[in-house]
Amino acid sequence: MKKRNNAVLLSTPYLLWMVAFTLIPLGVVAYYALTDPATGVFSFRNLKELGMYLPVLWQSIVYSLASAVICLILGYPVAYCIAQCRPATQKFLYMLVMLPMCMSFLLRTLAWVGLLQDTGILNSLLSRIGIGPLKMIRTPGAVILGMVYNYLPYMILPLYATIVKIDHRLIEAAEDLGCNGVQVFGRVVLPLSVPGILSGMTMVFVPSVSTFYISQKLGGTDTVLIGDVIERQFKQGNNPNLGAALSLVLMLLVFVCTGIMNCFGGDSEEGGVIV
Amino acid sequence: MKRTNRILTTLIFIFLYIPMVVLIVASFNTGKDITQFESFTFQQYARLFQDSSLLELLGNSLIVSVLASFCATIFGTVAALGIHNLNPRMRKAAMTLTNIPMTNPDIVTGVSLSLLFVFVGTRMLGQRNSLTFWTLLIAHITFNLPYVILNVMPKLKQMDKSLTDAAMDLGCTPVQAFFRVTLHEIMPGIVSGAIMAFTMSLDDFVISYFVSGLDFVTLPVEIYSYTKKPLQPKIYAMFTLLFLLILVLMIAMNLIQVYGDRKKTQSRTAGI
Numbered sequence: 001m002k003k004r005n006n007a008v009l010l011s012t013p014y015l016l017w018m019v020a021f022t023l024i025p026l027g028v029v030a031y032y033a034l035t036d037p038a039t040g041v042f043s044f045r046n047l048k049e050l051g052m053y054l055p056v057l058w059q060s061i062v063y064s065l066a067s068a069v070i071c072l073i074l075g076y077p078v079a080y081c082i083a084q085c086r087p088a089t090q091k092f093l094y095m096l097v098m099l100p101m102c103m104s105f106l107l108r109t110l111a112w113v114g115l116l117q118d119t120g121i122l123n124s125l126l127s128r129i130g131i132g133p134l135k136m137i138r139t140p141g142a143v144i145l146g147m148v149y150n151y152l153p154y155m156i157l158p159l160y161a162t163i164v165k166i167d168h169r170l171i172e173a174a175e176d177l178g179c180n181g182v183q184v185f186g187r188v189v190l191p192l193s194v195p196g197i198l199s200g201m202t203m204v205f206v207p208s209v210s211t212f213y214i215s216q217k218l219g220g221t222d223t224v225l226i227g228d229v230i231e232r233q234f235k236q237g238n239n240p241n242l243g244a245a246l247s248l249v250l251m252l253l254v255f256v257c258t259g260i261m262n263c264f265g266g267d268s269e270e271g272g273v274i275v
Numbered sequence: 276m277k278r279t280n281r282i283l284t285t286l287i288f289i290f291l292y293i294p295m296v297v298l299i300v301a302s303f304n305t306g307k308d309i310t311q312f313e314s315f316t317f318q319q320y321a322r323l324f325q326d327s328s329l330l331e332l333l334g335n336s337l338i339v340s341v342l343a344s345f346c347a348t349i350f351g352t353v354a355a356l357g358i359h360n361l362n363p364r365m366r367k368a369a370m371t372l373t374n375i376p377m378t379n380p381d382i383v384t385g386v387s388l389s390l391l392f393v394f395v396g397t398r399m400l401g402q403r404n405s406l407t408f409w410t411l412l413i414a415h416i417t418f419n420l421p422y423v424i425l426n427v428m429p430k431l432k433q434m435d436k437s438l439t440d441a442a443m444d445l446g447c448t449p450v451q452a453f454f455r456v457t458l459h460e461i462m463p464g465i466v467s468g469a470i471m472a473f474t475m476s477l478d479d480f481v482i483s484y485f486v487s488g489l490d491f492v493t494l495p496v497e498i499y500s501y502t503k504k505p506l507q508p509k510i511y512a513m514f515t516l517l518f519l520l521i522l523v524l525m526i527a528m529n530l531i532q533v534y535g536d537r538k539k540t541q542s543r544t545a546g547i
Contacts, residue, residue: 010360014351021413022375028390081283091532095529099521111294120310209380213499234389244386251383254378258378
């Protein structure tokens, strides 16, 4: 009984802090979303304006789904390859994947601007072998490339963590029972790495769908994402109420998506998604 | 099959490191343009140390991230101990609350905290300037806490409960048992939580961008406002130095781990 009291005593300050700085702020967002920017009285004006931004929202979802799928296709072989190395090499390669995550993502994205520009590094290399300047920057492709580049480690790390845990005896058993390499992969390895795939997809999708820096730097006027719109409402447009309404929509979208992912995953361990 | 996989992996590692190479090369360039290499120089490094404005910003970032991760580590560890002993229903509620900042997009966390601070500061307290160093610190502690808790909780779960009972049977008070037994057992979780919190804090741009005021700005936020103007090349010099620093730190940690593992297996075989 005393232990329970201690537990309540130790955890209450934390719970109060989290309520004050995560739940209440979300309430404030809802309050701003439901009040008129000019008069401050309750209104649905912001919610009515949301319809205008449906194409932008749709575009954000399409781009970030595309980048999550590309990350999976590129990240799976890497994670699989790392998991098959010797333990010391595994640790080293894991570090190499982590390292870019620790460096300023603003500057790294800016380096891509230098690479993709019309007079950029890639185009000057291409012109040497006689291929005319390609239009790479300010295209949807460039935005998706930026997302894939920035969030690929978030795919590789959880994938690696699940693949490395697969019991090697299962693979040997499948081989003994007559599976060839492709069958072993399709029937044993791939199904067992589903949890990693799902958490990787979520970890790429969530930051991609809400980014504003990548689309500002690598995209053009037709690749505006929902994050851009929110940022502009707060930092330039001075309509925080509309920005708040859009943030609510974004939050709901992410909750629905992670909910769907969790449903497919089946096992909802407390502790959630973490590398 | 295996070979193609290996080639693909190498290519993807190259893809991950190309932009860094571009930035490092740019730090030795006399010209300002990242796309054209004019000639080799160390001048950018000299400029970085002559003009202390960038170093000051880096200092600001370090102050926030050290303070925030330190507070979050202690606060989070205490909270994890409490949550671990709560009844299951309360524990589930606490973990759901912990997961909210993890699943919410950064921009939503940033926007919601900034609206809260402005709402409380301007409307309720009547301050003119409601976004300060302290709001930035609160925001950083808030998004650091879940990392600490999610790293410490599994260690608490793995821990053998009879260890603390044994310590208390042998005459420890509960507090002594905590410091001599429990803390030792969960230390790896605390350390990895603290490191994660620190790096997240140091690298954070989106949340800081929304909650920081004009009088205290961290490095990433300032870099963002730089990137709207032509960039000063000395920033590439700073990037290169930070890159080297982190690389050395990571390799050192790696070697210590590998060495530790080897020692462990050696002592185990010796024991048999």
